[in-house]
Amino acid sequence: MTSSKTFENMKIVETRDGSETLYVPDIDEHYHSIHGAYTESMHVFIEKGLHAAMEKFDHIRLLEVGFGTGLNIWLSGNELIPKNFKFHAYAIDIHPIKKDIFYQLNYPEFGNSEVERAFYDTIMRAEWNREVRIASDFYLEKVSADWTSHPLDRQFNLVYYDAFSPKTQPEMWSKELFEKVAAHMMPGAILVTYTSKGEVRRNMEAAGLRVEKIPGPPGKREMLRAIKEDE
Numbered sequence: 001m002t003s004s005k006t007f008e009n010m011k012i013v014e015t016r017d018g019s020e021t022l023y024v025p026d027i028d029e030h031y032h033s034i035h036g037a038y039t040e041s042m043h044v045f046i047e048k049g050l051h052a053a054m055e056k057f058d059h060i061r062l063l064e065v066g067f068g069t070g071l072n073i074w075l076s077g078n079e080l081i082p083k084n085f086k087f088h089a090y091a092i093d094i095h096p097i098k099k100d101i102f103y104q105l106n107y108p109e110f111g112n113s114e115v116e117r118a119f120y121d122t123i124m125r126a127e128w129n130r131e132v133r134i135a136s137d138f139y140l141e142k143v144s145a146d147w148t149s150h151p152l153d154r155q156f157n158l159v160y161y162d163a164f165s166p167k168t169q170p171e172m173w174s175k176e177l178f179e180k181v182a183a184h185m186m187p188g189a190i191l192v193t194y195t196s197k198g199e200v201r202r203n204m205e206a207a208g209l210r211v212e213k214i215p216g217p218p219g220k221r222e223m224l225r226a227i228k229e230d231e
């Protein structure tokens with residue numbers, strides 16, 4: 001059980017595509033794939049999740065489990081804002097990363113413009129536990145809470161499930177937690193996650209989601225995408 005532990009000694013490490021991630025020695029876990037943090041986020045969450053949701057919804061209502069470095073939310077905003085989508089993001093993390101760490105991450109270098117580069121800082125500096133307007137149609141609520149016990153009070157049409165691995169945090173991948181998510185997914189909503197573990201897939205299916213295995217990012221043959229079928 002890692003949920004109640006505050007991680008110390010986090011280290012910034014470079015991944016294969018040049019983007020950085022955090023390594024947590026206490027649990028021997030990285031925040032992203034060592035085969036490329038930026039590449040993994042783009043593949044799993046943006047291409048397989050956000051793009052699929054953008055085909056169905058013009059207002060993206062995102063739940064992220066594991067806000068971490070903010071990389072997924074930043075990349076999502078970069079996609080949605082220029083295309084005039086409405087974007088509400090609700091992101092939960094039990095251990096918000098400290099300023100002295102996120103200031104050093106090199107993600108802004110992956111931005112396509114000065115606006116995108118500055119935008120990372122705006123997201124990371126946004127106050128926790130209240131909704132903050134990040135851009136004209138982009139609202140972000142970062143919630144400092146334990147996902148295993150945090151009640152949800154709204155519906156979502158996209159879910160980024162980005163906890164540490166099922167091996168390290170089995171309690172984050174249970175049938176009960178997928179039931180909680182499924183109950184707060186609108187008809188047609190999409191959930192994506194980087195793992196393809198059989199037990200995770202079975203727990204999602206037991207929660208009533210339709211689950212598909214789809215090609216994963218470099219270093220991972222497959223990942224999971226789950227859909228809340230129309231009732």
Ligand SMILES: C[S@@+](CC[C@H](N)C(=O)[O-])C[C@H]1O[C@@H](n2cnc3c(N)ncnc32)[C@H](O)[C@@H]1O
Pocket residue numbers: 002003030031032065066067068069070071072073092093094095096145146147148162163164169
């Ligand atoms: C794989 S990292 C997330 C990476 C993140 N999405 C990003 O783009 O950097 C897992 C995250 O889950 C958070 N976490 C771990 N246990 C949690 C819990 N019980 N409730 C909420 N967040 C938790 C960790 O603090 C960590 O930030």
